[in-house]
Every structure is written in C-alpha cells, then in structure tokens.
Amino acid sequence: MNVKGMSLSMAVAICALLIWSAPLQAANEAEVGELLVKLLQAGRAVISAHQDLINDSTKGNKGFTPEYMGDKMIEKYREMTKIDLRQPNSTPYAKVLLALVDSGKEVIAEAQPAINKQGIGFKGMIPAAWGRKTGDKFAQKTGIRLKLTAVDYRFPGNKPDDFESEVLKMFNDPSYPRGKEYSRTVMYEGRPALRIMTPEYAGPSCLKCHGDPKGEKDITGYKREGLKEGGLAGAISLVIPVH
Ligand code: HEC
Numbered sequence: 001m002n003v004k005g006m007s008l009s010m011a012v013a014i015c016a017l018l019i020w021s022a023p024l025q026a027a028n029e030a031e032v033g034e035l036l037v038k039l040l041q042a043g044r045a046v047i048s049a050h051q052d053l054i055n056d057s058t059k060g061n062k063g064f065t066p067e068y069m070g071d072k073m074i075e076k077y078r079e080m081t082k083i084d085l086r087q088p089n090s091t092p093y094a095k096v097l098l099a100l101v102d103s104g105k106e107v108i109a110e111a112q113p114a115i116n117k118q119g120i121g122f123k124g125m126i127p128a129a130w131g132r133k134t135g136d137k138f139a140q141k142t143g144i145r146l147k148l149t150a151v152d153y154r155f156p157g158n159k160p161d162d163f164e165s166e167v168l169k170m171f172n173d174p175s176y177p178r179g180k181e182y183s184r185t186v187m188y189e190g191r192p193a194l195r196i197m198t199p200e201y202a203g204p205s206c207l208k209c210h211g212d213p214k215g216e217k218d219i220t221g222y223k224r225e226g227l228k229e230g231g232l233a234g235a236i237s238l239v240i241p242v243h
Contacts, residue, residue, distance in 0.1 A: 042076040044127035066105035103137035150234030
C-alpha cells in the first residue's frame with residue numbers, strides 16, 4: 001500500500017470512529033435515562049398512593065419514613081420494570097439508580113416534621129414537589145439533571161428552557177406520536193450532554209388540580225390550568241452529561 005492509500009484508509013477509520021463513538025456512548029446514557037424516568041415515576045406513584053395518609057390531619061406519626069419510602073419505591077419500580085434494586089450487584093446502573101432512591105428518601109426525611117404534624121391537612125408533599133426536590137438532590141450527587149416542566153408551569157424552577165420549550169411545542173403538535181420520548185445530544189453548559197424528554201398527559205387524577213375550572217385555585221393554592229383529560233400536562237426532562 002502506498003502512503004496515499006494508507007492515509008486514506010486511516011482517514012476512513014478515524015471518520016468511522018468519530019461517527020460510531022458518539023452514538024455508542026449516548027446509547028448507554030439513553031438507557032440510563034429511560035430507567036431514571038421510570039424510577040422517578042415509581043416514586044411519584046408511591047407519594048400518590050399515600051396522599052390520603054400524608055394529608056390526614058387527625059393522625060400524628062404516620063410511619064411514612066424515609067426507609068418506608070425507599071422500600072416502596074424499589075417495590076413499585078420492580079413491578080414496573082422487573083428490575084430489583086435490592087440486588088444491586090446484578091443490576092446494571094444500580095449505583096446511579098440507587099442515588100435517585102437515596103435522594104427521594106432524603107426529601108421524605110426532611111419532610112418528617114411536616115408529614116407527622118397533627119391538625120394540618122395539606123402539607124405540600126405531593127408527587128410533583130417530591131419529584132422536584134428529589135431531582136435537585138440527585139443532580140448534586142450525580143451531575144444528572146432531572147426535572148418536571150410544562151408550558152404553563154407552576155413552580156418558577158420548573159420553567160422550560162429554550163430546548164424544553166421547543167420540545168414541549170413538538171409534543172403539543174397533534175401529529176407528534178403520542179407518548180414518544182424525544183432525545184438529542186447537544187452542548188449543555190459547554191459540554192456534550194444527552195437531553196431526553198418524556199411527555200406526560202393529564203389523567204383523571206391530575207384534573208382536580210390541573211383541570212377546570214381554569215383560573216380557580218386548587219388545594220395547593222395554585223390556579224388550575226384548565227387541562228382536559230388526555231391533554232399534554234408537561235414532561236420529564238433529563239440532562240445527562242456524555243463523557
Ligand atoms: C394536589 C394537586 C396536584 C395533582 C393531583 C397533580 N399536580 Fe401536578 N403540580 C401540582 C403542583 C402544586 C405543582 C408544582 C410543584 C412544585 O412545587 O414543583 C405541580 C407541577 C406539575 C408539573 C411540573 C410543571 C409545573 O407546573 O411546575 C407537571 C408536569 C405536573 N404537575 C403534572 C401532573 C400530572 C401529570 C398529574 C397527574 C398524574 C399531576 N400533575 C397531578 C399539583 C398537582
């Protein structure tokens with residue numbers, strides 16, 4: 001092979017490497033992202049299933065401890081995915097998944113005085129607020145950002161950024177496949193990151209707060225958005241640094 005030929009084949013090899021390495025890496029991140037979304041949903045489902053207990057003003061100590069939360073979250077996640085985080089050695093990405101469980105437990109630990117206070121009904125411990133606080137702690141532990149967002153957002157920190165606004169608009173388009181997540185590798189704060197967004201739709205249980213009458217306050221003190229059943233409620237948004 002002459003020199004020219006060799007440099008050409010090398011160039012081809014390098015190009016192939018460049019083309020293949022990015023998607024291959026992002027594939028792992030995409031897998032982690034999908035698992036994290038499910039685990040966050042599992043945690044929110046646990047809060048939702050215990051909402052009446054948490055809001056019970058007649059009870060003091062409710063036994064809704066961080067350990068209980070962690071156990072229920074792992075149990076729900078196993079139901080949803082067949083993945084058992086009690087067997088971390090045989091579970092891919094167990095470390096990062098358990099960091100989310102720990103974050104969720106910490107949020108419940110900090111809320112113990114409020115949760116166990118007698119004489120108060122609504123304590124602000126609802127799935128979305130738990131998810132936001134859990135996401136903040138998780139980001140500190142792992143560098144992975146996890147948030148809930150919506151066009152008509154309630155909490156200021158849930159405001160969509162430019163990327164999220166663009167994707168929410170796409171999700172709202174009737175021609176966009178329902179329920180399909182969207183992901184793209186982009187530069188985020190100067191570094192490559194995989195961004196993943198999963199749409200969320202309003203089910204009947206969401207409407208007592210996010211439904212009608214639009215503009216009237218719900219139990220949490222926020223104004224109802226007037227969402228209809230099945231309408232886009234928002235999205236879970238993840239930013240995973242690609243190493
Ligand atoms: C008890 C009332 C209540 C119910 C029920 C409820 N939400 Fe919310 N939702 C809220 C509040 C309050 C926030 C702001 C939470 C925070 O502090 O971050 C919120 C925030 C959100 C957000 C983040 C964007 C924003 O508005 O800040 C999404 C997305 C969302 N809710 C979707 C849902 C979906 C989907 C359901 C049903 C599965 C649901 N919510 C049920 C009260 C509720």
